[in-house]
Amino acid sequence: MEELPFALRDYLLFGFKKLLFFSCIAGGSIFVFDRYFESPADRVRERELAFMESELEQMASNVMDMGVILEDISRRDDAIYRAVFGTDPYPEHLRNPGIGGSDRMRDLRGYSHSDAVISLGNTVAELQRKLVAQSRSFDDVLELAQNRTEMLKSIPAIQPVRNEDLRRMASGYGYRIQRLYNGFGRHVIIKHGFGYETLYAHMSKTLVKKGQRVKRGEVIGLVGSTGTSSAPHLHYEVRKDGKRVNPAPYFFNDLSPEQYEEMLEKVDDTNQSFD
Helix, strand or coil, X not given: CCCCCCCHHHHHHHHHHHHHHHHHHHHHHHHHHHXXXXXXXXXXXXXXXXXXXXXXXXXXXXXXXHHHHHHHHHHHHHHHHHHHCCCCCCCHHHHCCCCCCCCCCHHHCCCCCHHHHHHHHHHHHXXXXXXXXXXXXXXXXXXXXXXXXXXXXXCCCCCCCCHHHHHHXXXXXXXXXXXXXXXXXXXXXXXXECCEEEEEEEEEEXXXXXXXXXXXXXXXXEEECCCCCCCCECEEEEEECCEEECCHHHCCCCCCHHHHHHHHHHCCCCCCXXX
């Protein structure tokens, strides 16, 4: 039997079938490999992703702990450090400053972990603002500490009359509302500095002049009954930053512990003057 030679079309058809067969084998192998097997590079990327997720979670936890510590420092700053120097708490709008403007995290959006990263970034930014505010508050406290000696000199620390008059004075200690200075009669206001002032009213005679500097213990006037007073006595007030405060805690220079306790038993800490 005579063999007929293959035509060109037969060769092309045979080649195409072979190519199609091997293409299907290759494509299937790739699919199966990608579906059920990981390449070394994929395994490295998976490990790196798991590591970064773990680190991100740990960083978020650490930042939360830092926030708790900062809040505790802020409370101590107001309740202890500032209270020691008799100053007001650090203003809330400065301690917790807001932030406005455009979305600073827009470049972080669109990824699988965007929400976690953006949340952590916002928390860190808030802590940074609070740390700056707390640093400024500590600057104020440091300045107060540096001026502590001068401040202690300015605090009213002696009783306004002699020890033998303490019982008579304390027994008449009460709340008074005298809105007009003419109700005080002859009176003297001493400015001690650092927001402290003392008022001495109903005097029969003043022994100092306006603008005169006086020393602690110097006699500034005589007890009387001028103004709205009904009997000779001294009306005495301590003021801090323009507000009347209980004078009793400021009598620590001249009294023994027993005398001080006795005086405190006679007074009500809601009162704001001595009469």
